[in-house]
Amino acid sequence: xxxxxxxxxxxxxxxxxxxxxxxxxxxxxxxxxxxxxxxxxxxxxxxxxxxxxxxxxxxxxxxxxxxxxxxxxxxxxxxxxxxxxxxxxxxxxxxxxxxxxxxxxxxxxxxxxxxxxxxxxxxxxxxxxxxxxxxxxxxxxxxxxxxxxxxxxxxxxxxxxxxxxxxxxxxxxxxxxxxxxxxxxxxxxxxxxxxxxxxxxxxxxxxxxxxxxxxxxxxxxx
Amino acid sequence: xxxxxxxxxxxxxxxxxxxxxxxxxxxxxxxxxxxxxxxxxxxxxxxxxxxxxxxxxxxxxxxxxxxxxxxxxxxxxxxxxxxxxxxxxxxxxxxxxxxxxxxxxxxxxxxxxxxxxxxxxxxxxxxxxxxxxxxxxxxxxxxxxxxxxxxxxxxxxxxxxxxxxxxxxxxxxxxxxxxxxxxxxxxxxxxxxxxxxxxxxxxx
Numbered sequence: 014x015x016x017x018x019x020x021x022x023x024x025x026x027x028x029x030x031x032x033x034x035x036x037x038x039x040x041x042x043x044x045x046x047x048x049x050x051x052x053x054x055x056x057x058x059x060x061x062x063x064x065x066x067x068x069x070x071x072x073x074x075x076x077x078x079x080x081x082x083x084x085x086x087x088x089x090x091x092x093x094x095x096x097x098x099x100x101x102x103x104x105x106x107x108x109x110x111x112x113x114x115x116x117x118x119x120x121x122x123x124x125x126x127x128x129x130x131x132x133x134x135x136x137x138x139x140x141x142x143x144x145x146x147x148x149x150x151x152x153x154x155x156x157x158x159x160x161x162x163x164x165x166x167x168x169x170x171x172x173x174x175x176x177x178x179x180x181x182x183x184x185x186x187x188x189x190x191x192x193x194x195x196x197x198x199x200x201x202x203x204x205x206x207x208x209x210x211x212x213x214x215x216x217x218x219x220x221x222x223x224x225x226x227x228x229x230x231x232x233x234x235x
Numbered sequence: 236x237x238x239x240x241x242x243x244x245x246x247x248x249x250x251x252x253x254x255x256x257x258x259x260x261x262x263x264x265x266x267x268x269x270x271x272x273x274x275x276x277x278x279x280x281x282x283x284x285x286x287x288x289x290x291x292x293x294x295x296x297x298x299x300x301x302x303x304x305x306x307x308x309x310x311x312x313x314x315x316x317x318x319x320x321x322x323x324x325x326x327x328x329x330x331x332x333x334x335x336x337x338x339x340x341x342x343x344x345x346x347x348x349x350x351x352x353x354x355x356x357x358x359x360x361x362x363x364x365x366x367x368x369x370x371x372x373x374x375x376x377x378x379x380x381x382x383x384x385x386x387x388x389x390x391x392x393x394x395x396x397x398x399x400x401x402x403x404x405x406x407x408x409x410x411x412x413x414x415x416x417x418x419x420x421x422x423x424x425x426x427x428x429x430x431x432x433x434x435x436x437x438x439x
Contacts, residue, residue: 016336098322103315106281109279111336111385112336
């Protein structure tokens, strides 16, 4: 296997597979809380309403955003500090001197891995939240069939596509911002935590901004 | 093979003029480590000189594109002073990285060659350890083997004897001399005294 593929697979393992438990548990808990609170606030026992709210919130908003957040905190910070350390230790220079293009060996695999991981983890998050909804419906003895049919009736291809595209863009932006900050360190090791913090805060801001932009663009199209 | 004409840089303040000839050992002594670092960057086209020209295998590197330069870098092996190993890779992965990346041979052959070189350099530990677990001498050895594995036309040694004790210097010099018997080798040393280690008295 080529070294570039190895880097890609390692990043996929770290960002995608190792983040899975955190994403699934978060998705399940958030789905559980949303449905539980919806029932508590509206006093509505109608499963179809609960289903609609859950699908709307999880697919359109919370799913991609929360997954992006988990990927940012877990992988974004790691990428930023790892690349910053490599830069300070002259390792990027060593790679270049050996004729290994850093953009091919270090940057591209990380970008591809983060895009793929964010999209896939977002699906897992959404699925876990829907499962939690089933559990709450079961606890409240509400109608399963109403809940299921409400969820399926809410599934529109466009919404799913927007949700996945949004996740992909989040993954792309997180990787790009964190890589850029990681490679921006100059000479001092004290810059590593500073750059990592900046990478996180800038990425977080980017997540909010992109989310708002995509929602605005979608509303224009509608 | 490599010709340097009137080279001056940010740190290289004395004009450099010389030619590295095939199958010969060449020694360069710099006053400061920054000068050596800059020289290697200029030779590999990673930095532009202030003035002067560098001819690499007949090509003036000023006229080469980045891709052309990267292709030429495959023909140069550099053993960096501290090994130049990549910290997030295992020691063994470091050995194979450039050779496998540039596909200099099939992976099995590269692995076999790496194993036999490790034996030649009397490396006893499991090579699948992290870079942090290697001593300075071991890092230098891994850096040398890694550079050698790409079948370079010229092999550069950046301060090979710095940071190790007297016995280790002699042991390493013996190994390097053997490796350089049939190759073009360039040594960047911190003092003229170190040329004795390489059995050289006419280094320039």
